[in-house]
Amino acid sequence: MKQSVEQLVRPEILAIGAYHVADATGLIKLDAMENPYRLPAELNAELAATLAEVAINRYPDPSGGGVKEALRAAYAIPDAAEVLLGNGSDELITLITQALARPGAKLMALEPSFVMYRMNALLSGLEYVGVPLTADFAIDLPATLAAIDAHRPAVLFIAYPNNPTGNRYPRETVEALIEAAPGLVVVDEAYQAFADDSFMSDAGRRDNLLVMRTLSKIGLAGIRLGYAATSPAWARELDKVRPPYNVNVLTQAVARFALEHRAVFDEQAAILRAERARLAEALAARPGFTVFPSEANFVTVRVPDAPALFAGLKAAGILIKNLHGAHPLLSHCLRFTVGSPAENDAVLAALAQLS
Ligand code: PMP
Numbered sequence: 336m337k338q339s340v341e342q343l344v345r346p347e348i349l350a351i352g353a354y355h356v357a358d359a360t361g362l363i364k365l366d367a368m369e370n371p372y373r374l375p376a377e378l379n380a381e382l383a384a385t386l387a388e389v390a391i392n393r394y395p396d397p398s399g400g401g402v403k404e405a406l407r408a409a410y411a412i413p414d415a416a417e418v419l420l421g422n423g424s425d426e427l428i429t430l431i432t433q434a435l436a437r438p439g440a441k442l443m444a445l446e447p448s449f450v451m452y453r454m455n456a457l458l459s460g461l462e463y464v465g466v467p468l469t470a471d472f473a474i475d476l477p478a479t480l481a482a483i484d485a486h487r488p489a490v491l492f493i494a495y496p497n498n499p500t501g502n503r504y505p506r507e508t509v510e511a512l513i514e515a516a517p518g519l520v521v522v523d524e525a526y527q528a529f530a531d532d533s534f535m536s537d538a539g540r541r542d543n544l545l546v547m548r549t550l551s552k553i554g555l556a557g558i559r560l561g562y563a564a565t566s567p568a569w570a571r572e573l574d575k576v577r578p579p580y581n582v583n584v585l586t587q588a589v590a591r592f593a594l595e596h597r598a599v600f601d602e603q604a605a606i607l608r609a610e611r612a613r614l615a616e617a618l619a620a621r622p623g624f625t626v627f628p629s630e631a632n633f634v635t636v637r638v639p640d641a642p643a644l645f646a647g648l649k650a651a652g653i654l655i656k657n658l659h660g661a662h663p664l665l666s667h668c669l670r671f672t673v674g675s676p677a678e679n680d681a682v683l684a685a686l687a688q689l690s
Pocket residue numbers: 368422423424425426449494497498523525548549550551556559560561
């Protein structure tokens with residue numbers, strides 16, 4: 336007798352839905368923290384010529400050595416740290432959880448935060464421990480220290496700045512958690528290009544620290560490249576979990592090209608920071624809106640009726656993220672990715688009609 340899919344697949348997988356990506360066809364897409372800008376035309380042409388030279392008949396450089404060197408040079412990764420590449424930082428989260436999934440091991444994250452921490456705990460069979468932030472999305476240090484003490488997690492994930500709230504915690508608070516944690520601490524700096532602080536200079540210098548970043552938010556979401564900087568001991572073990580050739584030749588070539596032309600991305604990030612300030616100020620001026628401080632390329636806002644406003648914006652051709660219902664602390668919250676000036680103007684014009 337054959338067994339059914341339901342009999343074979345793990346019950347915890349049967350119980351969940353697949354990662355949902357909203358259909359953005361025909362809409363101004365401000366739901367996924369993408370950079371709205373494409374490469375300038377002349378650079379795009381240069382990139383096309385570079386890609387034409389790539390040997391797609393060959394497997395990629397398995398260690399991505401050229402990309403790692405370019406990342407080190409561009410982002411001042413300390414010599415003491417080793418670099419690990421992933422197919423997006425999503426894959427790095429998976430590698431970390433797979434390596435740590437001993438029976439009984441726990442993954443801790445602050446809540447609300449990036450949903451893939453919890454998802455990967457479930458997929459790898461780690462016990463998930465969520466420690467709530469305060470109502471204004473700060474770390475509750477005594478409660479978090481007590482939870483670390485009680486659970487002794489194998490890994491603690493801290494998004495710095497945090498998604499979906501946008502805030503960056505005080506550095507000293509994160510340092511206290513790194514000091515206290517018995518296991519690995521992942522400081523996830525996906526939004527570093529829009530933030531005023533980083534733990535990168537500590538990578539390789541603190542034994543239990545892994546600093547994770549991505550090229551996704553600066554304008555390269557399509558190529559899927561995440562990178563981590565950590566001690567040689569952690570890098571050696573995580574590298575064993577990494578599938579061979581996880582970063583394809585096209586991604587490696589685009590990443591190297593982009594890092595050579597980093598100034599273009601830095602200029603775009605500077606525009607987006609300025610637009611973030613403008614958007615936040617205009618949103619704060621709307622009746623009943625509470626805007627939370629952001630060091631990321633999005634702004635999270637509490638509004639009087641989030642589902643209604645989300646639907647109204649969608650009807651007006653704008654897709655944002657409705658956070659209402661995702662976590663009790665996010666009630667009536669909406670997340671606006673910072674778009675181009677014209678896109679942000681469209682948001683503000685639509686809101687003027689709706690609220
Ligand atoms: N970390 C955080 C905090 C994120 O918000 C995201 C994307 N939303 C990621 C990691 C994953 O990014 P990627 O896989 O595109 O590198």
